[in-house]
Amino acid sequence: MAKRDLDLGEDKVLLEHVRRTGKGFYITFSILVALTLWGIYAYLTQYRYGLGVTGLSRQIFWGVYITNFVFFIGISHAGTFISAILRVAKAEWRRPISRSAELTTVFILLFGVGSVLVDLGRPDRMLYVIRYPHFRSPLLWDVICITTYLTVSSICLYLALIPDVALLRDLGEKRKWLYQVLALGYRGTERQRHLLDRGISFMAILVIPVMITVHTVVSFVFAMTIQPMWHSAIFGPYFVVGAIFSGIAAVIVAIAVIRKVFHLEAYLKPVHFNNLGILLLVMTLLWFYFTAAEYVTVFYGSEPGEMSIFWSKLTGRFSLLFWIDFVLCFLIPLPILAFRKTRTILGTFIASTSIIIGMWLERFVIIVPTLTQQRLSIERAIYIPTWVEWSILAGCISFFLLLYLFFVKLFPIVPIWEVREGREKSIVEVGERIKTYLPGGGKE
Amino acid sequence: MEIDRRGLLKAAGLSLLGLVGGSVWYVISRAKLPEPSPTPKTLVGKKWGMVIDLKKCWGTDGCTDCIDVCHRVHNVPRFGNPKDEIKWIWTVPYEKAFPEHQLEFIEEDVRARPVPVLCNQCDNPPCIKYCPTKATWRREDGVVMMDYHRCIGCRYCMAGCPYGSRSFNWKNPRPFIKKINFDFPTRTKGVVEKCNFCQERLIQGLLPACVEACKERALIFGDLNDPDSDVRRILRSRHTIQRHSELGTKPKVFYVL
Amino acid sequence: MYDSGKVMAGLVIFGCLVTSPIWYNALTGKSGYIPKPKIVTDKKQCIEPKEYIRTRHKDLLKDWRESVVRKGIRTYTGSDKKRYTMSLTRTCMNCHSNKLDEFCLQCHNYMGVTNNCWDCHAYPKGT
Structure with missing residues (x-):
C-alpha cells in the first residue's frame, strides 16, 4: 500500500481498540467466559441425563430451545438487511455500521444452528440428517437454507474485511502473521479494488434472497404442520418481518455499546441512530400489521381448535406473556421512534432493548400455546423452563458476545476503508448522482 | 524444493483421484451379503385395521387390560407423572376423543366415558412427512413404523401428529420398566416412540396384544383389503366413526357406538 | 524451502507423538496381548464360516x-x-x-x- 494510505490521520482512533487492551476487556472477558462455561456445564448435564432435565413434557415438547432457534436466526437478519440492502440502495450512511451488522449476522447464526442441536434427543446422531436425508421434511429445508446463509454471509463479512486486514498488515501491527495470511496478498491496486468491489456487490445482491428464504423456511417448520395457529400462510412473511425487526434492534444496541465503550462518537453519530430508528419504526408498524392480520383472521373465523389457543393467549394462561410482548414490541417503541425528539441515541437504544426482549417473548408465545392445546388436549400441561434451559440461553448469549469481543480485539469494528472511501470518493460521486436526478445536469 | 501452481494442482488432483478410487474399490471389493428371504408368514398385500366397539368396551368399568398388556410386552416405562409419560394405548374422555361431535345435550355420563386411543396408523400419515431422517414411515401393510436406530429426537413428528399419539423418551427408560420383556427392545433416552400395531406379533401370525387381551372382545383386528375379514364386516354393517377424519389422514382405527 | 530445520524438527516431534501409543505398549510389554473371546456352545458352526x-x-x-x-x-x-x-x-x-x-x-x-x-x-x- 502506498505511504499516503498508511497515514491514518484522525481515523487512528478506529484502531485504538485493536491496539490497546484495557482493564475493562479482561473483566468483561472473565465474566463472559464464566457464563459460557456455566452454559456448557448445563448442556453437559442435559447430555448426560437426557432432555428430562428441561421443563419440556409429552404435551409441550418444544420450548426455550426452539424459541432461541427462531429468535437467533431472526437476529441474524440484521447484517444482511443493513449491510446488503443499504449497500445496494447506495445509502451512504451505512458505512460505519456495516461491519458490526455483518458480524452480528455471522456469529448469531452459529447459535441459531446450535439451539436446534441442543434440542435434539440424540445429538450423537445429528449427521443422520445428511446421511439419510428426507427432503420432504421442512427441517431439511432449514438445514440447506441456513448453511447457505451462513456461508454467504461469512463471505460477505470476510470480503469487506480484506482491505482493513491489509492495512493492519502494512502498519506492522501485533499478530502480523495472522493479517499476512488473511489479507490474501491484497495490496490495494486499482485492479484489486475493482475486483473486490464487484465481489462485494455481487454477494450483497445474492445474500438478500437467501435471507428471505431462510426465515420463511424457519416459519415453515411451524406453518407446514396442521396444528391450530401454526398452520397459517402468513407465517413466512410474518417471521421475516419479525426477524428484520429484531435484527435492526440488535444492531442499534450493538453500535450504541461500541460507540460508548470505544469512544467512537465521531463515527457513530446521532444521524445513524436516527436513520436506523426510522427503519425500526417502519418495522414496528409492519410487525403490528402482520400480528393484527393474523389474530383478526383467526378471531373472525372462530374455528374452535384455533379459538382455544387464541383465548389462551389473549385472556388465558399466556395472556401475561402475550401482553408484555405486545407492550415491549409495540407500545414502548412506537412513541419513542415516532417523534424526532425522542429518536435519539438513548431513545433508540431503549426502544431496541425493549424490542429484543419482546421478540423473544413473541417467538415463545407463538410456539408454546399451540402445544398446550393441540386438537387433542388431554392434560392441562404446564411448562416452566428449568435452570438448564435458562443457563444454556445465557451461555449462548455470552458465547456470542465473547466471539464478538475477540473479533473486536483483532479487527477494527468500524470499517476504516469504507469510511475513507466515503470521504475520498463518495462525496463527489453522490454530488454527481444528484445532478443526474435534476433536469439538464450530469450524464444520463 | 520448488513447487509451482501447476505441480501443486497435479499432485492434489492425483491424491484426490487416489482417495476416490480407493474408496470405490473398497465398496466394490466387498461382496454382497446373501439376500434375506421372506418368511411364509410375512404379510404381503395386506392393510391392517382395527375397530373399537365402545359399547362392548364400556361393558366393564375401569378395565385397563389392553393398556396393561401392551405396555408390558413393549417395555413401556411407567414414570408416574404426566411430564415424562410414555404411552402407546390409553384412554381419554369421549368429548376429548371426538371434540367435533356436538355433545351439548348428551348426558354428562357419556362425555366422560373412557375411549381407548392409540396411534391411528393413518393411511395418509402426516407424521412421516416431517421426519428429517426417514426414521418413521408407512410400511406396505399400512403399519406406521418407527426406527429407533435412526431417530435423532427432534420431535417434529410429534408436532405433525394431530392425535398426540407419539411419546418422547425424556429420560433413560430402563429404570422405569418393572419387568423387561426380553423379546422386545427397550428404547434409549432421546427417541420418539409409539404404537406399532404389534408388527412383531403380526409377523408371527399373531393378533396384536391388546386385541387378544380384551375380555369383552371390544377390539377387532383384521385386513382391510379382505372383504370377508371381521373388520370389513363391521364396517359394512354398522356406522363407524374415525378421529378427525376431516384432516384427511385416513385413520385405520375405527370406532362404533 | 524456508525454515527447513524447523519443519524437519516439527515433523520428527509429530511422528513421535503419533506413534507414542505403539512405543508405550512395546515398552510396557502389552504389545503381545491377544484377545481370547470364549465360546460356550456345543454347536460346531456359526451361521456363516x-x-x-x-x-x-x-x-x-x-x-x-x-x-x-x-x-x-x-x-x-x-x-x-x-x-x-x-x-x-x-x-x-x-x-x-x-x-x-x-x-x-x-x-x-x-x-x-x-x-x-x-x-x-x-x-x-x-x-
Missing part, C-alpha cells in the same frame, strides 16, 4: 437390522441354505450366551470399538 463372521459380523448385523426394521423380513438364509431368524437376542445369543465381557467385549475393547446395541436390546444375562 468363522472367517466371514470374524470380519463381517458388523455388516451382517447391520443388514439384519435394516431388513427386520425397515423391510419386515425376518428370516436369513445362510450360505449353507439353512434358515435362521434374524435376531440378535434370539439367534446370536443362543450360542454366545456367556457374558458379554467374555465374548463381544474381548475384541471390542482391544480394538477400541464401542457400540450401543445393549442400550435397547435387553438380554437376561448380559447388561
